[in-house]
Amino acid sequence: MKIKGKHYETIWFKPDNPSVVQAIDQRYLPFDFVIEDFNTVEDIYYAIKEMHIRGAPLIGVAAAFGIYLALLQYDHKEPLDLYIYKKAKLLKSARPTAVNISYCVDKIIGFISPDDPISVNTIRVMQEVISLMNIERENCKKIGEYGVKLIEDIYSNKGLKTVQILTHCNAGWLACIDYGTATAPIYNAFDKGIPVHVWVDETRPRNQGARLTAWELHQHGVPYTLISDNTGGHLMQHGMVDMVLVGSDRTTASGDVANKIGTYLKALAAYDNNVPFYAALPSSSIDWLTADGIKEIPIEERDGKELLYGETYLNGELKQFAIAMEESPVCNYAFDVTPARLVTALITERGICKAEKNSIFDLYPEKKPN
Amino acid sequence: MKIKGKHYETIWFKPDNPSVVQAIDQRYLPFDFVIEDFNTVEDIYYAIKEMHIRGAPLIGVAAAFGIYLALLQYDHKEPLDLYIYKKAKLLKSARPTAVNISYCVDKIIGFISPDDPISVNTIRVMQEVISLMNIERENCKKIGEYGVKLIEDIYSNKGLKTVQILTHCNAGWLACIDYGTATAPIYNAFDKGIPVHVWVDETRPRNQGARLTAWELHQHGVPYTLISDNTGGHLMQHGMVDMVLVGSDRTTASGDVANKIGTYLKALAAYDNNVPFYAALPSSSIDWLTADGIKEIPIEERDGKELLYGETYLNGELKQFAIAMEESPVCNYAFDVTPARLVTALITERGICKAEKNSIFDLYPEKKPN
Numbered sequence: 001m002k003i004k005g006k007h008y009e010t011i012w013f014k015p016d017n018p019s020v021v022q023a024i025d026q027r028y029l030p031f032d033f034v035i036e037d038f039n040t041v042e043d044i045y046y047a048i049k050e051m052h053i054r055g056a057p058l059i060g061v062a063a064a065f066g067i068y069l070a071l072l073q074y075d076h077k078e079p080l081d082l083y084i085y086k087k088a089k090l091l092k093s094a095r096p097t098a099v100n101i102s103y104c105v106d107k108i109i110g111f112i113s114p115d116d117p118i119s120v121n122t123i124r125v126m127q128e129v130i131s132l133m134n135i136e137r138e139n140c141k142k143i144g145e146y147g148v149k150l151i152e153d154i155y156s157n158k159g160l161k162t163v164q165i166l167t168h169c170n171a172g173w174l175a176c177i178d179y180g181t182a183t184a185p186i187y188n189a190f191d192k193g194i195p196v197h198v199w200v201d202e203t204r205p206r207n208q209g210a211r212l213t214a215w216e217l218h219q220h221g222v223p224y225t226l227i228s229d230n231t232g233g234h235l236m237q238h239g240m241v242d243m244v245l246v247g248s249d250r251t252t253a254s255g256d257v258a259n260k261i262g263t264y265l266k267a268l269a270a271y272d273n274n275v276p277f278y279a280a281l282p283s284s285s286i287d288w289l290t291a292d293g294i295k296e297i298p299i300e301e302r303d304g305k306e307l308l309y310g311e312t313y314l315n316g317e318l319k320q321f322a323i324a325m326e327e328s329p330v331c332n333y334a335f336d337v338t339p340a341r342l343v344t345a346l347i348t349e350r351g352i353c354k355a356e357k358n359s360i361f362d363l364y365p366e367k368k369p370n
Numbered sequence: 371m372k373i374k375g376k377h378y379e380t381i382w383f384k385p386d387n388p389s390v391v392q393a394i395d396q397r398y399l400p401f402d403f404v405i406e407d408f409n410t411v412e413d414i415y416y417a418i419k420e421m422h423i424r425g426a427p428l429i430g431v432a433a434a435f436g437i438y439l440a441l442l443q444y445d446h447k448e449p450l451d452l453y454i455y456k457k458a459k460l461l462k463s464a465r466p467t468a469v470n471i472s473y474c475v476d477k478i479i480g481f482i483s484p485d486d487p488i489s490v491n492t493i494r495v496m497q498e499v500i501s502l503m504n505i506e507r508e509n510c511k512k513i514g515e516y517g518v519k520l521i522e523d524i525y526s527n528k529g530l531k532t533v534q535i536l537t538h539c540n541a542g543w544l545a546c547i548d549y550g551t552a553t554a555p556i557y558n559a560f561d562k563g564i565p566v567h568v569w570v571d572e573t574r575p576r577n578q579g580a581r582l583t584a585w586e587l588h589q590h591g592v593p594y595t596l597i598s599d600n601t602g603g604h605l606m607q608h609g610m611v612d613m614v615l616v617g618s619d620r621t622t623a624s625g626d627v628a629n630k631i632g633t634y635l636k637a638l639a640a641y642d643n644n645v646p647f648y649a650a651l652p653s654s655s656i657d658w659l660t661a662d663g664i665k666e667i668p669i670e671e672r673d674g675k676e677l678l679y680g681e682t683y684l685n686g687e688l689k690q691f692a693i694a695m696e697e698s699p700v701c702n703y704a705f706d707v708t709p710a711r712l713v714t715a716l717i718t719e720r721g722i723c724k725a726e727k728n729s730i731f732d733l734y735p736e737k738k739p740n
Contacts (some may be wrong), residue, residue, distance in 0.1 A: 210694035230632025234706035262600025268638040310680030312691035321682035324580035336604035
């Protein structure tokens with residue numbers, strides 16, 4: 001991903017000082033481009049919780065960086081395994097819905113051995129963080145390569161006219177290391193010269209569509225139009241959407257897709273209008289142990305202030321202003337679950353599969369329960 | 371409707387000076403309570419177009435007031451019928467989707483006779499405006515009386531627990547003369563002591579739910595919770611909504627319901643979760659001549675700035691703040707159409723009927739085409 005001609009990813013070791021982690025502070029987008037330094041696991045925890053960094057694949061990798069920073073902070077006052085257990089628990093508590101934090105943290109701490117010197121553990125974990133980043137980057141790239149075929153098919157079926165894609169929230173490269181999940185097929189198609197246009201849902205209340213997706217599509221030069229979250233149904237009724245393409249914070253092994261609140265409504269509209277609905281996700285977002293997404297996936301509730309205040313950027317600072325009665329009671333669920341029956345297919349790093357158990361396990365046979 | 375103990379309606383002749391019309395300037399709510407004076411039909415046109423006054427029943431009545439003001443302005447330089455035809459056309463052009471402007475304007479100008487002195491015409495029109503207001507007020511009251519039975523049934527079926535109602539946009543007394551359409555059954559139930567709670571959709575991009583519905587429910591003391599437009603589907607999946615109750619800007623004789631953009635998505639979610647979906651509307655909102663709502667009802671497109679800027683109130687003024695990239699292309703449809711198949715029933719001033727031709731004409735036999 002290039003920003004004003006310079007290549008960026010979302011998170012990295014600080015050049016010349018690898019004891020510091022740096023990431024794009026997404027709170028300031030699209031108004032300003034700010035890079036934040038992280039010195040401690042607590043810094044990472046706070047940045048995930050307060051959404052300086054967000055997006056299921058990215059917060060997983062960021063949490064892995066958190067374990068790395070925790071090792072650098074280790075003062076030998078308690079046993080290493082107990083210390084790491086506490087830090088892992090802290091990181092996992094930052095946000096409940098995406099499964100990626102647990103996945104990445106558990107994977108990383110599997111490389112820590114209390115019998116080895118702390119420096120050896122730290123280096124091994126650093127290598128594994130890099131490996132995890134490489135895998136996540138590569139997985140997004142593969143999602144793009146598989147997913148672009150769906151766009152190419154629509155393009156040829158509709159007589160080489162622009163392919164109209166609706167997306168919700170930000171499942172772009174800002175939510176990952178690079179490429180994005182839902183955006184990976186879009187960038188891939190655009191780079192190949194297939195004409196695409198993206199309907200970008202504003203995504204209330206935090207406006208990730210208006211603030212992040214619009215910004216990154218703009219940076220890449222992909223044509224897009226911003227719409228309110230209410231608009232997608234009308235567009236689909238009038239044949240103005242060829243496919244819905246979203247990411248996922250957690251997908252069950254049965255194909256239920258937890259994603260940003262409001263995704264379910266778009267899936268219903270897609271189903272009602274025979275528009276295909278795809279969720280793009282790396283396997284790090286699959287929850288292999290959960291069967292019923294609606295009943296079992298914990299849905300984060302966030303501060304009601306997200307609805308009562310708008311946010312802008314004035315004199316180098318983010319400013320909040322009241323947009324409703326400040327005393328209004330608010331209910332602010334951050335995610336919903338789209339049942340598998342509404343999902344046309346999942347786009348993964350191993351290919352495209354139906355949103356149902358057998359198809360998913362055909363791609364990931366090693367995950368199949370005995 | 372009482373505001374801080376004083377009874378108000380939404381529009382009225384100025385006391386002691388009936389050549390001026392006054393209305394609540396809804397742009398300032400919930401931050402301030404401002405009353406605007408209207409001296410000309412052009413004032414009324416502008417106020418409807420710029421949404422100082424909004425809501426299908428109210429803009430119909432306001433347009434009738436506009437014809438009254440036009441008669442007061444008449445300078446005999448052109449024939450009265452031509453003059454009134456032009457003013458009627460102007461008013462009808464203010465907003466395209468609601469049918470109420472045409473309905474009320476056509477009704478009112480039927481009482482103008484070029485053979486009578488202008489003063490006689492003016493007085494007759496004034497009387498008819500009052501009559502129209504009385505009818506609209508009474509119709510909303512009756513919608514409340516019929517609609518409350520649905521709430522009472524749910525209350526008794528769920529073992530006397532609080533009835534959970536979801537509404538979209540503002541179909542409250544602010545959208546009418548008094549009582550409201552969707553809110554009339556709610557106020558009626560609340561006043562009878564039936565415990566109700568309203569999920570109030572924020573209603574992007576103009577936030578009529580957050581700004582107007584929340585405010586008027588708060589004034590009346592009805593418990594409510596503000597939610598993003600994305601949230602209703604999740605609530606319905608989890609059994610947290612007993613009924614969806616909305617207004618309508620135009621309902622076809624076949625039962626298709628045009629209402630604020632996003633209504634269709636809530637109707638889909640209601641249908642998917644076996645939650646009843648009702649539209650409450652006076653017959654002045656029925657378009658007797660249109661059969662296919664999705665193909666035939668013109669959908670207003672509004673300025674994209676409504677999505678790019680948030681609005682707050684500072685030092686006695688409304689202020690806009692950038693909440694997205696100001697150069698983002700925007701598409702801003704104001705309404706969508708919910709097909710009749712998703713509508714459980716219509717609540718009208720003559721009773722409750724199915725959203726289909728025969729049931730509607732059974733209530734309004736005089737409208738039946740020969």
